[in-house]
Amino acid sequence: MRRFMLFVVIGLAFLQSYADIPNGYYNQAENCSGPVLKTKLHEIIEVGTRLSYGSGTNNTWWGFYITDQRPDGSVWDMYSTTVRYFSDRGNSVGGMNIEHSFAKSWWGGSKNDAYKDLYHLNPSDSEANSRRGSYPMGIVESPAHWENGSIKVGDNTYGNDYSSWCFEPEDQYKGDFARAYFYMATCYEDLTWAVSQVNAQHALSGDHYKVFKDWYIDLLLEWHRNDPVSQKEIDRQEAIYSLQHNRNPFIDYPCLVEYIWGNKEGESVDFNTLMSTSNPDYMSSNDKSGCTCEITTPTLTSPRSGSIVEVGNANLNETVSKSIEVVGVLVSENVQVSLSDSNANCFTINKNTFTAAELLDTASLTISYHPTALGEHTATLTFSSNELSRTTTVEIKGQCLAQLSEPVDADYYFATSNASEAQTKRFTVKGTNLASDITLSISGISAANFVLSETQLDKDLVMAGVEVVLTYLPAIGNQEATLSISSTDFETRTIGLHGVCSFSALEATDITDNGFTANWTNANVDNYVLDVYSKTVSGNEPVLLFEEETLSTEVVNSNDYLSTSGTVYDETSKGALRLGTGSGDGSLVLKNIDAPMGGTIYVKAQAYNNDASVLLVKHGSEILLEQDLSSNIEEYVIDFPALTESETIVLSQGVSDERVNLYAIRVEVGGETIVNVSVNGFPCSVGDVQEYAVTGLAHDTYYYTVTPQGLPVSEEITVRLDNGNSLVPTEHAAYQYYIYNGTLEVLHLGHDATVRLYDMYGRLLENKYHQMESCRMEMGQRGVYLLQIEENNQKTTIKLIY
Incomplete structure (x- = not known):
């Protein structure tokens, strides 16, 4: 940022405690270059934690409370000039969204660590968030298609490779966004980038090294150079570091951008020659590229003054130790080391003096912590000599706490x-x-x-x-x-x-041609009710209630069986009704349907743009369908149970903010259904037993359920009596079939037979041309089916109950 702003008071605590880069944090990247350098940085910064997405404790808005709050309690919104205030920590702020500055659709929208990473998440004005969309950044042609005094959306004028819509932030934030993009391209370089996404394709190259197209790299470099790291970015990083425990290397060392994308590409990085933003001289330096850090006076370069060394945890009267590097530049005199402060007696050091030769060659200091009382203990290490440009002070910490280890x-x-x-x-x-x-x-x-x-x-x-x-x-x-x-x-x-x-009915045993033994687990009750039954078909063919071949709010309002709830929008050019917008979720409601036999819904749906859309269909609390949607328009079939006119079925977004397009809907009611017919004498109470012998049966297939006293009924168990593979002759003696474990096998076929299987609504499920004497098909769920066999221009149709 070029314009200097007041820093959040909350952030000052983090600045004092965390402003120094952890000792050795970037050691793995030392002397690396090009793709190796970027991958080493990736390995360093991908570790850590990410807050859960959304509002609530330890979620995104809980983090925003300390990362994006101004001193007056207002939200630091980089997307608008509207002033809004935080309430309790973790609560979302009205009129604002969580903005993915690096659009989530650019990696396909997967809700991974990138989806939750605070380094590119920002609190944003809701309308600005919606207008910005997933467009690449750029320079907007004047007049803009939309602007709010902070951001602009319009045609890009930067370079010659892309001239369509883009998003342009304020000048004071352009470097912030550029470094967030460089961070995302590094921290998540192993993601599969959605280079075919409608907006990502103009900015992403698909290359896991540089990630961006050349024109986009030029834009990001220009913004990075012209809007160097500001105090706001430094303070925000320290707040994020306290939550995620990882850092943005391009904020710590701005020059690293040049080693990967800029004018130092291919050179090996020497961190000793770079100026970090934690250097007290950085903010007053005229050169904020961070690429030069010339030392002209005797100086200790490690440890850094103001840094913190966590020695560790120790039990009472036990000792833990930690070693740190001590390095000097241009020193010619000895450097003295001393311990001070009230808890200094808890710490010891193995050296009190370093010679110039030791410092020039990199020395080591061992700090030991030996607590004699419970508590958190701190002391100050001071490095001094007559020639050093400044005295170096380091805070050392140890703790001896009562704790539960198991x-x-x-x-x-x-x-x-x-x-x-x-x-x-x-x-x-x-x-x-x-x-x-x-x-x-x-x-x-x-x-x-x-x-x-x-x-x-x-x-x-x-x-x-x-x-x-x-x-x-x-x-x-x-x-x-x-x-x-x-x-x-x-x-x-x-x-x-x-x-x-769990209580369960178990598979039958002792199966004969006229009986079996029913079995179940022990529910620790005094009585069980056993019901044994066969199945038959009842009802008529389904009836069309209504059909809408296109959907819109006008169509819905003119249909007595439909209404909308929440936020919906007409996609006029597509002939679709969109559930949800950038400002809220929406749903389509089926109402006034009298369907004592239930029915079926046929709906055509599609994901909106690149949203991770889910279609959720519910009858009360019962979920009838929960379907991930794709970019293709597809038809989904949903069976529903018996309905009265006072009941509703709701089609809605399965994931909040992930929008759904509905194109057409058809509803049929009635149809054939399967009816259970209990065997004479059942259901009956059988007492406190876990098995019961059932005899005197005559058919091929039976079913049973068990209901423990005071508890719900069990699942249904199917029993096929032992009567020679349960072969069932049809009215055409030439064919025989049987069903076992969900598989239908048809026997005695001719060499040129076509076998088709339909569901109870006449939908073709499977179509097989056979040159063998038998054919197998999977039945799927239980119900009524039609089996059709075509042979020698003759068709035979058989109704099956499974």
């Missing part, structure tokens, strides 16, 4: 299908430097299902390690609780407890 913070899981048998899990409780005893407790709605062998532990035993037994008392369903391990010495550790006990 169990680790990971949830415990139990799973069983037998509700009468308890399960156990053993874990160790162990800590260090404890002064108080430990309490274990279980809370939550299902706390009674989990029992601890111990609830109070002596501190001395815990420091040696104590084994505790956790017992799960299962009940059918899911049980959730929380184990808390607490003491006045450390922050309470919580561990989630999860139990699931």
Whole structure:
């Protein structure tokens, strides 16, 4: 940034604690050049953490609260001049979006670390965010198609390679955006770039080294050079570093841009010759390229004055050590090292004097931390001599804290299908430097299902390690609780407890030609109800309720069965209705449908532009379809259950902000359905048993379910009686078929037979031409099917129930 601005007060704390580049952070990249240099930087900065996307604790807006807040509490918005204010940390700000400055569609929109990386995420005015879209950056021709006093959108005039729409930020932020793009191209160089995306294709080359096309590199270099690193960028980086634990090398060392994309490409980098933005002289320097760092007076180049050395964690009366490099330039005298401050007695150093020869050749200083009391301890290392240009002071830190080392913070899981048998899990409780005893407790709605062998532990035993037994008392369903391990010495550790006990009907055994034994798991109840039944077909052919071959708000408003909710938009040129815009989500609602036999929805849909769109279709809380959409217009078929006129079916965006285009919709109601016919004497109560013999059956295929007392019914079990492979002759004796485990096999075919399988709505599922005597087809889900066999210009159609 060329224009200097006040820095957020919050950020000052980070500046004092983190403004120095961690010692040795870029060592892997030393003396590297070209693609090797970029890959080394990639390996350094790809590590760390990324906040979850969105609002809430430890999410993007929680990060923005410290990375993009001005001193007056307002949002630092690089996309508009509108002033908006943060409320509580983690809350989103009204009228604003999370902007991907490096458009997410440029790598295909995958919600990976790049999607969540704060180095290219910014709080943005919602309208500006929508107008900016995924256009490449550029210089906008005047007059712009759209501008708001901060950004412009219009035709690009930079260079001769691209003249379509682009996005142009303010001059004071152009370098910020350029360095964010260089960071993304480096940190995520292993991504597959979407070079065919409608806007990305003009900026991305597909090359994993330089990533960008030549004209775009020229633009980014120009902005990087003309708008050098500002205090705002430095402070924002330190705030992000405190959250993500990685850095932007092009903010730390601006000259690195030249070694990869600029006038030093191919040269090996020597970090000692570069000026970093953490150098106190950088902001006052006339040359902010960072490519020269000439030293003319005796100077210690390592450690840096004001840096922090974390020696480590230690137990009481134990010692931990850490070594640091001590390097001097142009020194000719000895340098003295001293320890000071109130906790200096907790630290020792192995040398108090370095000769000039040692410093010129790179020396090492070992710092040892030996705590005699609990707490966090700091001291100051001072390096001084009569000739040094400045005294170097370094803060050293160590901590000796009471802590719980076991169990680790990971949830415990139990799973069983037998509700009468308890399960156990053993874990160790162990800590260090404890002064108080430990309490274990279980809370939550299902706390009674989990029992601890111990609830109070002596501190001395815990420091040696104590084994505790956790017992799960299962009940059918899911049980959730929380184990808390607490003491006045450390922050309470919580561990989630999860139990699931499933009741299941099991496969039948002892199958004969007229009976079988039904089986099921133990639900720990006094009675089970067994239902045994066969299936038959009921109903009529489906009836068309309505069909709309194009969709728009006008079409919806004129249809008694349709309405919209939320934000929708007419894609007039496409003949489509878009669910959702940049300012909100939307849905299409099916209403006033009287369908006691259920029905089917046929809808044509497509992802909007390059959004990661999902079509979600729900009947109340029941999900009927959750479908990822592509850039192609495709038809999706959704069966729905019985409906009354007061019920609705809602078609909406499965992912917020990821828009959906709907092109056409058709609804049919009625149709054939399968009816269960219970065997005489069923359903019946069978008592507290886990098996029951069923006899006196006459057909080929039966089904059964089991309902434990007070619990939901089990899944359905299919039983095929043992009567010679269950071959079923058709009315044409020439053909025979049978169905087993979802596979249909048709026998006695001629050598030129065509076999077709249709669903109950007449949709062709499979079409096979056979020159063999048998044919196999997969049936899919259970239902009514039509089997058609064409041979010698004769067609035979058979209705199947599976």
